[in-house]
Amino acid sequence: MTDDGDGLPLADRLARRIRTLLISGELAPGQRLSEAAxxxxxDVSRNSLREAFRLLTKDGLLRHEAxxxxxxxxxxxxxxxxxxxxxxxxxxxxxxxxxxxHPAIRAMREAxxxxxxxxxxxxxxxxxxxxxxxxxxxxxxxxxxRLNEFYERIAAELRLCFGxxxxxxxxxxxxxxxxxxxxxxxxxxxxHEAAAQMETYLNLAERTMLKALERASEKA
Amino acid sequence: MTDDGDGLPLADRLARRIRTLLISGELAPGQRLSEAAxxxxxDVSRNSLREAFRLLTKDGLLRHEAxxxxxxxxxxxxxxxxxxxxxxxxxxxxxxxxxxxHPAIRAMREAxxxxxxxxxxxxxxxxxxxxxxxxxxxxxxxxxxRLNEFYERIAAELRLCFGxxxxxxxxxxxxxxxxxxxxxxxxxxxxHEAAAQMETYLNLAERTMLKALERASEKA
DNA sequence: ATGTCAATATTGTTCAACAATATTTCTGTA
DNA sequence: TACAGAAATATTGTTGAACAATATTGACAT
Numbered sequence: 001m002t003d004d005g006d007g008l009p010l011a012d013r014l015a016r017r018i019r020t021l022l023i024s025g026e027l028a029p030g031q032r033l034s035e036a037a038x039x040x041x042x043d044v045s046r047n048s049l050r051e052a053f054r055l056l057t058k059d060g061l062l063r064h065e066a067x068x069x070x071x072x073x074x075x076x077x078x079x080x081x082x083x084x085x086x087x088x089x090x091x092x093x094x095x096x097x098x099x100x101x102h103p104a105i106r107a108m109r110e111a112x113x114x115x116x117x118x119x120x121x122x123x124x125x126x127x128x129x130x131x132x133x134x135x136x137x138x139x140x141x142x143x144x145x146r147l148n149e150f151y152e153r154i155a156a157e158l159r160l161c162f163g164x165x166x167x168x169x170x171x172x173x174x175x176x177x178x179x180x181x182x183x184x185x186x187x188x189x190x191x192h193e194a195a196a197q198m199e200t201y202l203n204l205a206e207r208t209m210l211k212a213l214e215r216a217s218e219k220a
Numbered sequence: 221m222t223d224d225g226d227g228l229p230l231a232d233r234l235a236r237r238i239r240t241l242l243i244s245g246e247l248a249p250g251q252r253l254s255e256a257a258x259x260x261x262x263d264v265s266r267n268s269l270r271e272a273f274r275l276l277t278k279d280g281l282l283r284h285e286a287x288x289x290x291x292x293x294x295x296x297x298x299x300x301x302x303x304x305x306x307x308x309x310x311x312x313x314x315x316x317x318x319x320x321x322h323p324a325i326r327a328m329r330e331a332x333x334x335x336x337x338x339x340x341x342x343x344x345x346x347x348x349x350x351x352x353x354x355x356x357x358x359x360x361x362x363x364x365x366r367l368n369e370f371y372e373r374i375a376a377e378l379r380l381c382f383g384x385x386x387x388x389x390x391x392x393x394x395x396x397x398x399x400x401x402x403x404x405x406x407x408x409x410x411x412h413e414a415a416a417q418m419e420t421y422l423n424l425a426e427r428t429m430l431k432a433l434e435r436a437s438e439k440a
Numbered sequence: 441a442t443g444t445c446a447a448t449a450t451t452g453t454t455c456a457a458c459a460a461t462a463t464t465t466c467t468g469t470a
Numbered sequence: 471t472a473c474a475g476a477a478a479t480a481t482t483g484t485t486g487a488a489c490a491a492t493a494t495t496g497a498c499a500t
Contacts, residue, residue: 009284009452036480036482045453046454046455047453048453048454050483051270051271054274055274055278058275058278066227066229066461067462067481067483068481068482069462082366083366085363085364086367089310089313089314089362090309092313093312143305144302146306146374147305150370154366230483230484254451255451256450256451265484265485266485267484268483270452286451286452287450287492287493288450288492
């Protein structure tokens with residue numbers, strides 16, 4: 001099940017491959033991505049590669065400087081603050097108007113179960129993925145393809161931030177039980193309380209993130 | 221003040237030019253955009269044009285079909301519903317957490333004033349622009365560059381929908397006074413009431429839009 | 441009218457070239 | 471040595487042509 005999306009245009013497939021490299025941390029923030037090197041590496045033409053770069057730049061994962069090339073975006077304090085501002089708006093909004101019978105709630109519950117299982121197996125990056133699934137499910141509550149698409153972009157940027165840090169246990173584990181509580185609230189048709197809980201969740205996560213970034217940058 | 225953004229890469233400038241054509245209605249929805257024809261028209265290479273097409277496709281203004289080319293996106297019922305779902309989420313959210321002293325409130329007031337002036341001059345497309353400025357100012361309340369950027373994309377799609385209709389007077393004028401009321405509410409530090417008012421505003425606008433699209437499509 | 445097959449046009453992708461701009465290396469001078 | 475400036479080099483920006491893969495058109499036979 002390699003699923004290399006053979007039907008899609010080359011640039012899209014390329015963008016997906018590079019995105020994977022970016023969020024897996026194989027390409028360091030700030031690193032320059034040479035057109036010649038990458039077109040060679042992926043065995044595609046420079047033109048096709050440039051199309052892919054444009055897409056990823058629009059996604060905020062790459063930064064483009066005129067006549068200097070593209071660089072892996074470097075997460076900053078202000079970008080983290082901005083990302084969490086977006087998350088509060090979207091996730092709390094989606095929860096607040098959540099309808100008790102919405103199928104996405106089932107996905108939220110599944111993500112919580114998965115996160116717990118991964119945590120018990122001490123697989124912290126698994127906990128992280130389950131966590132991301134949980135929040136994606138929350139966005140699904142809003143039933144908007146555009147919001148889903150937008151959130152995917154934000155989530156990719158967030159993963160880029162995660163890659164900057166180490167300590168994934170301390171980063172993801174504490175939130176598993178909060179996810180459970182929030183899920184229970186929407187299951188019991190208390191969307192406003194769920195949204196309120198999510199707001200404190202995100203504020204806490206933001207602080208954790210900023211603190212971690214601070215430590216990481218002063219070490220450098 | 222032509223402001224052709226001479227510093228930007230060619231593909232970005234191209235994308236902007238084509239976007240202008242799209243939202244001004246010079247390119248009809250569903251129309252196919254031939255690479256050969258447009259690269260000739262703008263006197264650029266096919267490669268550069270393709271990069272621009274990719275950007276606009278990502279913005280939802282163009283649709284890309286494999287081996288068939290790009291087409292101007294055709295607004296549908298579902299896309300309008302989706303767009304207004306996004307607008308409710310973003311605009312109501314921004315208003316709800318609005319801070320009385322925020323500079324964007326001043327921009328809202330200015331947009332209202334401008335809209336009134338244009339309406340009195342019976343310049344309906346001017347009313348429309350002022351209206352768009354008003355809603356952009358509301359998004360500014362959230363102080364997020366990512367939300368602003370996302371809203372720009374949504375606004376462009378919305379303008380594409382507007383182009384499909386005629387009757388701009390009936391489409392924009394009724395909302396000027398509502399804008400005034402909402403602005404007054406945030407000026408008086410009643411953000412929740414402003415958000416509630418905005419929700420009814422957007423529901424009404426959505427219905428108007430859907431009705432108009434229905435008429436336009438059954439005529440075809 | 442309908443379906444089949446060749447002819448044509450369009451997109452998908454690559455390659456090679458050159459201009460414009462950045463970066464590095466070299467050089468001469470204080 | 472340290473440093474400013476100039477030459478040399480490398481990289482991006484953009485173009486044009488080429489060819490394969492796919493889609494559209496049109497002619498023809500039934």
